[in-house]
Amino acid sequence: MSGGVGPTCDITFPKEEQTLETSPNITSKTPKKTGKIFFLSLRQLNCLVIMIVLAASGMVSLEDFGVFIFSAIYMFFLSKFAFPTKIPTIQQKPVFDPNSKILGFYIFFAAVIGLFLPILYISHGILEGDKEGIKAAAPHVFLLASQVFMEGVSVSDRFSLPIRVFIPVFFNSCRLITLKEWLIEEMMKGSEGRNGGSCARLWVGRALAVANVTLWSYNLFGFLLPVYLPRSFKKYYSGNGSTTTSKED
Incomplete structure (x- = not known):
């Protein structure tokens, strides 16, 4: 996650993934190269369900849905004309050690703050009438679920490391706009007397909004842009971002 959430928070737990490409927002399991048709993982299917439910509820604007469509189209454009996979038969190495305990904790923490708790907050709001x-x-939840879904697509060996960087950077940037609007809305509810729920819910909503703005601002400006992006491009252009399958075996 990712992530999403963590280095991209892929709603992933370290033990689930032996080979995973990390980025602080939602990381995804790297499918083995088989040359067969790509199938969605359980994680991607769960995120797809979240996206469909939120879109069907009318709580997601056409602009937010357009962000998801644009990311898919532009990702394939970049992979074709800007950052193609140099050798189709190679398996790319992850930028960071997938077995890192610090990375695993970051992914888990980002998933809880960015996805699980907001989903619970929304579910509780339905009962409280806090529309x-x-x-x-x-x-925010829709775009984060979209990010996890697209990260699962980008870890295919059909896409190069710069494409994997594009997904979390793009979605993280877009989500900061929605997070700002969420934070403003939460702060305005008390002052204008528009709080549809309890007082406790009001403060929980504000805490969640502040936590997510802080987390994803750091994720973009403290990790993705200054750390993950340079390392990925260095691997891509130096030819160290991949290795032949025979060597891995």
Whole structure:
């Protein structure tokens, strides 16, 4: 996750993934190269369900849905004309050690703060009748689920390392806009007397919004851009981002 969430928070737990490409927002399991048709993972299917439910509820705008469509189209454009996989038969190495305990904790923490708790907040809001709170938080959850889904696609050996960087950077940037709107909405609810839920829910919503703005701002400006992006490009252009399957065996 990712992630998403963590280095991209892929709603992933370290033990689930032996080979995984990390980025602080939602990481995804790297499918083995078989030359067969690509199938969605359970994680991607779960995120797809979240996206469909939120889109069908009317809480997600056409602009947010357009972000997901654009990311898919532009990812394939970049992979074709800007950052093609240099040798189709090679398996790319991850930028960071997937067995790192620190990385595993970061992914888990980002998944909890960025996805699991906001989903619970939205579900509770349905019972409390806090439509404003739900409406403000939904775009972030939708885009984060979209990020996890697209990260699962990008870890295919059909895509190069720069493409894997594009997904978390793009979605993280877009989500900061929705997070700002969520934070403003939460802060305005108390002052204008529009709180549809309890007082406790009001403060939980504010805490969640602040936590997510802080987390994903650091994720973009403290990790993705200054650390993950340079290392990925260095591997890509130096030819160290991949190795032949025979060597791995």
